[in-house]
Amino acid sequence: DQQVKQNSPSLSVQEGRISILNCDYTNSMFDYFLWYKKYPAEGPTFLISISSIKDKNEDGRFTVFLNKSAKHLSLHIVPSQPGDSAVYFCAASGAGYSSASKIIFGSGTRLSIRP
Amino acid sequence: DGGITQSPKYLFRKEGQNVTLSCEQNLNHDAMYWYRQDPGQGLRLIYYSQIVNDFQKGDIAEGYSVSREKKESFPLTVTSAQKNPTAFYLCASRGPYNEQFFGPGTRLTVL
Numbered sequence: 623d624q625q626v627k628q629n630s631p632s633l634s635v636q637e638g639r640i641s642i643l644n645c646d647y648t649n650s651m652f653d654y655f656l657w658y659k660k661y662p663a664e665g666p667t668f669l670i671s672i673s674s675i676k677d678k679n680e681d682g683r684f685t686v687f688l689n690k691s692a693k694h695l696s697l698h699i700v701p702s703q704p705g706d707s708a709v710y711f712c713a714a715s716g717a718g719y720s721s722a723s724k725i726i727f728g729s730g731t732r733l734s735i736r737p
Numbered sequence: 738d739g740g741i742t743q744s745p746k747y748l749f750r751k752e753g754q755n756v757t758l759s760c761e762q763n764l765n766h767d768a769m770y771w772y773r774q775d776p777g778q779g780l781r782l783i784y785y786s787q788i789v790n791d792f793q794k795g796d797i798a799e800g801y802s803v804s805r806e807k808k809e810s811f812p813l814t815v816t817s818a819q820k821n822p823t824a825f826y827l828c829a830s831r832g833p834y835n836e837q838f839f840g841p842g843t844r845l846t847v848l
Binding site for chain 2: 626628631654656664667671711725727729
C-alpha cells in the first residue's frame with residue numbers, strides 16, 4: 623500500500639515555463655513533507671520542505687504547496703531550466719512513526735525540460 | 738567538507754557471496770538509513786539506526802544486516818539470503834530539520 627503516491631511517472635516542460643509536480647498521500651499522521659531531486663547514478667539531494675502548519679513554502683524558483691484537506695502537495699518550478707531535468711521524489715514523515723522519523727518516498731516523477 | 742561517502746561506487750558479486758557496502762558520514766548526525774532503489778521505483782527503506790549500537794528493520798530488511806559501532810559508520814551487508822540483490826543502494830543521515838542527506842550510492846550487480 624503506497625502511502626505517498628506520485629501518479630505521473632514523467633513530465634515534459636518547455637524551458638522557461640512552469641513545471642508542476644504532484645504528490646498525494648494517504649496517511650493523515652504525516653506532518654512534514656519534502657522534495658528531493660535525483661540525477662542518474664547519484665544520491666538524491668534535498669530541495670525544499672514544508673511543515674503541515676503551513677500551506678506554502680518558497681525558495682527561489684521552487685515553491686511547494688500543501689493542501690491538507692485533499693492530502694495533496696505540489697512542487698512548482700518557475701522558470702524551468704535545462705538543469706532541472708531529473709527525477710523528483712516526494713517524501714513524507716510524521717508523528718505516526720518512530721522518533722527516527724522514517725521518511726516515506728514516492729516512486730518519483732522524471733522531469734524533462736525541452737528547449 | 739562535510740558529507741556522506743559510500744564505497745565502492747560499483748560492486749559486482751557472485752551468487753551466494755555476502756558483500757558489505759560502506760557508508761561514512763562526518764556530519765555528526767545521529768540517525769542513519771539504508772535504502773535501495775530499483776528501476777522505476779521509489780526508495781525503499783532497508784534498515785535505519787537512531788543512535789550508536791541501535792538499529793531497526795525497515796520495510797525490506799530480509800537478506801540484509803547492519804551494524805552501528807561508531808556514529809560515523811553504518812555498513813550494510815547484503816547476504817546470500819537476499820534473493821534479488823541487484824539494485825542501487827543509498828545511504829542517508831538525518832539532519833536537524835528532519836531532512837535526509839544522501840550519499841552518492843553504490844550500484845550492486847550480482848553475476
